[in-house]
Amino acid sequence: MAKIKAPFYPIIYIRGYAMTKSAMEDTTTTPYMGFNLGTTKIRQNHKGEVMQKFFESPLIRLMKDFGYTDNYADGDVIEGDIPAKSVIIHRYYDQADGDFGTGDGAPSIEQAAQGLSELILKTRDQVCGDDAQARMDFRVYLVAHSMGGLIARCFLQNDEIGSAEAKAMVDKVFTYGTPHNGIEVGNRNVPRFLSGWDINNFNRRRMAEYLALDSHNRVDTLNNKFPAHRFFALVGTNHHDYNLSKLAVGPMSDGLVLIRNASVQTAPRAYTHHSHSGVYGLVNSEEGYQNLTRFLFGDIAVTGVLHLEALPLPPSVQQALDSGRAVRASYYFENTVMVRGEMFKLSERKIDNQSAGFKEFDELFVRDAAGKWVPKPGSMPVLFSAFLDSSKIQAGRTLVFTVDLAVKTTEYEIDGRMFRSKRIPGENLFREQITIKATRAGDGAGGFNLRYTLTDEGWGEYRGSLAETQSDSGYCIPLKSGKGFKGALKLRIAQR
Structure with a gap:
């Protein structure tokens, strides 16, 4: 032996x-x-x-x-x-x-x-x-x-x-x-x-x-x-x-x-x-x-990166920007990762714990040749690294975990002064709990089928939608809010 x-x-x-x-x-x-x-x-x-x-x-x-x-x-x-x-x-x-x-x-x-x-x-x-x-x-x-x-x-x-x-x-x-x-x-x-x-x-x-x-x-x-x-x-x-x-x-x-x-x-x-x-x-x-x-x-490694496409401003702040005034904004990125059926948190980054991710707008976006704000390469927030153990699956071959995600602003600054008259403290640009289900593909190639459910509005036990597969072998979950936020949770899931 x-x-x-x-x-x-x-x-x-x-x-x-x-x-x-x-x-x-x-x-x-x-x-x-x-x-x-x-x-x-x-x-x-x-x-x-x-x-x-x-x-x-x-x-x-x-x-x-x-x-x-x-x-x-x-x-x-x-x-x-x-x-x-x-x-x-x-x-x-x-x-x-x-x-x-x-x-x-x-x-x-x-x-x-x-x-x-x-x-x-x-x-x-x-x-x-x-x-x-x-x-x-x-x-x-x-x-x-x-x-x-x-x-x-x-x-x-x-x-x-x-x-x-x-x-x-x-x-x-x-x-x-x-x-x-x-x-x-x-x-x-x-x-x-x-x-x-x-x-x-x-x-x-x-x-x-x-x-x-x-x-x-x-x-x-x-x-x-x-x-x-x-x-x-x-x-x-x-x-x-x-x-x-x-x-x-x-x-x-x-x-x-x-x-x-x-x-x-x-x-x-x-x-x-x-x-x-x-x-x-x-x-x-x-x-x-x-x-x-x-x-x-564990035999599975998961990395989550938030890819941002649009970070909206409140209407009054957007109006100030459109009128030529100087606007500055910074952002917090909160996330909590948990596995199905457990009470512990594998990772927790919260404003209340002074551990949320933080980036200024200019760190995230840059103007292109046409003057449009586009994501700056390599600047997107890495939310979490998590390791999972498929031997702990009680039934089937699917790993299930949740990501509780929120994007918030700190304060808005207009012409060097804090904007407070219409500011709502703690207002989210985006917030959602995402249930992610990763099932090993049956082709023996080591890949996964990835499904997700946005569980603020739908039950996490639902089968969910199929995540888009990326060219870099990652997976993309589109995210948006009624305020104009637009982005995606990009996941890399690898067999160890």
């Missing part, structure tokens, strides 16, 4: 930053370094009753749902054979503890990344032994919280750190709340000179060093060292439920990491209303777990 069977590879969990010596010691005295923390909430059920809702932790759920195990036995770390379905904790802070290591202080990012390389090779040896085929098939997943994601990136991106052999074994990387473009306090990047407590690990100049980047202007790039489509960032949007740092970092963050700094360029990401850590944190959330397991084990 083969020891390695995709997609169930070993998972190495890399915890985040511990600032003080006591925090490091608290970390080293726990076996799973936070990956075993769950939460209990209250939720109103379908009868109107208030019930407790338990999330047991990512570790326990991986054990229950997928048969994973840890690498501990009889109070020791197992040094012999372990199964492929193992969760291993990268205990890089142990060396900072006087009981477990030298007690000389925390390792550098580079040292922790080197240790990760060695841990991957050790895990390969423990899982595969001397089985040549198993060693060839071996892969590993890296799952990281906060600074742990920077350790993973240092290992993958810095040619001077770790072995090429170990890097090639990494199949996918999933990060929770990682400051991929550094940490900002008061909209300023933490200074490089704050070497105390290793806070400069989040300074972009320092990050460029250990990520082996030529520029420190933005450091949220994989620099072609790892495929972006195999790297996922879960972005938190709840700054209220974090510790005192939320007062310095403020809104549009998870309480520590700004939303705009928590993902990697061109890589998939999802947004969830959770804080950086703690009881209501990203790691110990159902939404975090569902994104994690669907990204690691």
Whole structure:
């Protein structure tokens, strides 16, 4: 029997930053370094009753749902054979503890990344032994919280750190709340000179060093060292439920990491209303777990882009524009993605959470030679990246999910002054819930038949209309409103 069977590879969990010596010691005295923390909430059920809702932790759920195990036995770390379905904790802070290591202080990012390389090779040896085929098939997943994601990136991106052999074994990387473009306090990047407590690990100049980047202007790039489509960032949007740092970092963050700094360029990401850590944190959330397991084990990848053709103005604002007055407008793009039969949200971008997509009109459109406003190439809002698992389909072969989509304006500006006299707060240019049904085509070519229903007016269980197939193997769902909005939800659905 083969020891390695995709997609169930070993998972190495890399915890985040511990600032003080006591925090490091608290970390080293726990076996799973936070990956075993769950939460209990209250939720109103379908009868109107208030019930407790338990999330047991990512570790326990991986054990229950997928048969994973840890690498501990009889109070020791197992040094012999372990199964492929193992969760291993990268205990890089142990060396900072006087009981477990030298007690000389925390390792550098580079040292922790080197240790990760060695841990991957050790895990390969423990899982595969001397089985040549198993060693060839071996892969590993890296799952990281906060600074742990920077350790993973240092290992993958810095040619001077770790072995090429170990890097090639990494199949996918999933990060929770990682400051991929550094940490900002008061909209300023933490200074490089704050070497105390290793806070400069989040300074972009320092990050460029250990990520082996030529520029420190933005450091949220994989620099072609790892495929972006195999790297996922879960972005938190709840700054209220974090510790005192939320007062310095403020809104549009998870309480520590700004939303705009928590993902990697061109890589998939999802947004969830959770804080950086703690009881209501990203790691110990159902939404975090569902994104994690669907990204690691799911077999379908979906990307949604909103293609805009017409963004109407209110009649009075249009009249001002037609009369030659200068008009400026900006737009919010809200969307929530859910799968059929579930209560969790795979991704949620809302104005109320300060996480909605935002673009100015001039970012979206440009005048053509005839003076007509046309969409600017490459400017259209990417709404979501979602990963689905066809093994969870209870009947048939159709994947069903919903996209709750709204397009709103911020405020209109006429001749440099805010337009308020006839402004309706929160007015939608477009709003619709779209139920999407993707069925594998019967031709064996790996494609899909895609149907959709606009469920604000029609029942989601209806068969729906057939989406238009695009020349780039994507699918197009036309959208319009009575106000003159016109566009399309363009979907790319790919077998993984």
